[in-house]
Amino acid sequence: MVKIIASSTPLGAQLTEAQKRSFAELGVIHFPGFISRQTVADLWRAVEAVQADWIATGREKVNGVPIKYGTDTDGRKIVQRFAFANQFSPVLAEFLKDPRFGELLDLVGTGARLGINEKDGLVVNHYVNIDASQFTQMGWHTDSVRDIFLGKRILPMLNVGIHLDDQDPRNGGLRLLPGTHHQSKWNMLFRKKSFVDTKEDPNEVAFDIHAGDLTVHDGRCWHRVQRSSLVGEASRRRVMYIPIIAGKYTPKTEHSSTPIYHRFQHLVK
Ligand SMILES: O=C(O)CCC(=O)C(=O)O
Numbered sequence: 001m002v003k004i005i006a007s008s009t010p011l012g013a014q015l016t017e018a019q020k021r022s023f024a025e026l027g028v029i030h031f032p033g034f035i036s037r038q039t040v041a042d043l044w045r046a047v048e049a050v051q052a053d054w055i056a057t058g059r060e061k062v063n064g065v066p067i068k069y070g071t072d073t074d075g076r077k078i079v080q081r082f083a084f085a086n087q088f089s090p091v092l093a094e095f096l097k098d099p100r101f102g103e104l105l106d107l108v109g110t111g112a113r114l115g116i117n118e119k120d121g122l123v124v125n126h127y128v129n130i131d132a133s134q135f136t137q138m139g140w141h142t143d144s145v146r147d148i149f150l151g152k153r154i155l156p157m158l159n160v161g162i163h164l165d166d167q168d169p170r171n172g173g174l175r176l177l178p179g180t181h182h183q184s185k186w187n188m189l190f191r192k193k194s195f196v197d198t199k200e201d202p203n204e205v206a207f208d209i210h211a212g213d214l215t216v217h218d219g220r221c222w223h224r225v226q227r228s229s230l231v232g233e234a235s236r237r238r239v240m241y242i243p244i245i246a247g248k249y250t251p252k253t254e255h256s257s258t259p260i261y262h263r264f265q266h267l268v269k
């Protein structure tokens with residue numbers, strides 16, 4: 001049975017010392033009840049509007065980042081991975097102005113900001129376990145490895161997850177190796193075969209997620225998504241990610257080229 005990481009106290013007006021200490025040690029923190037179920041529903045409606053627009057216009061990429069399409073349980077075409085969704089929706093853009101995101105910047109320090117125009121912007125992952133789905137799991141990786149592919153120095157980077165579905169960890173979901181943000185660069189690159197290795201690890205932890213929860217993980221931590229043991233509707237898992245980054249401002253535009261790491265995307269299914 002996979003170990004479940006204890007959730008923190010809720011995110012209040014300021015990060016507590018205990019929250020900061022725990023994050024520094026583990027490289028991950030789980031805040032319960034960040035937004036209400038009503039807000040979750042409102043955000044999903046906004047995401048669906050973006051999806052309808054992209055399907056209608058046959059959009060393939062956003063700022064050089066490929067959009068992953070797939071099929072839902074009812075046979076309809078859906079977007080399974082969005083990038084820069086915030087740039088296509090005033091509702092999503094406004095949501096990212098919640099001052100509580102600002103508090104999380106303290107976990108990185110000087111120059112930290114939400115990556116609304118950088119990296120992949122606001123990502124939305126939509127997993128569903130059916131034969132025709134293109135997206136049911138994700139192999140082990142660190143988010144920082146993408147910086148290496150891009151030939152950049154590794155700068156601090158956190159990924160903030162806004163979870164839109166309940167996830168009983170016994171059935172699947174996010175898995176992470178706590179403390180791996182303290183590893184050497186060698187281990188960050190080679191501890192596992194990035195994106196290819198989908199095997200469980202004796203030291204991994206899972207999360208008991210309720211829709212509306214927030215997780216924050218250090219981009220250097222190894223993590224993966226375990227495929228749901230359920231199929232169809234019961235396997236649906238929707239989560240949005242916005243990065244917190246530091247260093248030189250490097251916005252992407254419609255002229256940005258496609259990053260090499262996206263060539264791995266066919267391995268993710
Ligand atoms: O879906 C998740 O919870 C994790 C996704 C992920 O690791 C990624 O998109 O880099």
Ligand SMILES: [Fe+2]
Nearest residue numbers: 141142143223
């Ligand atoms: Fe990731």
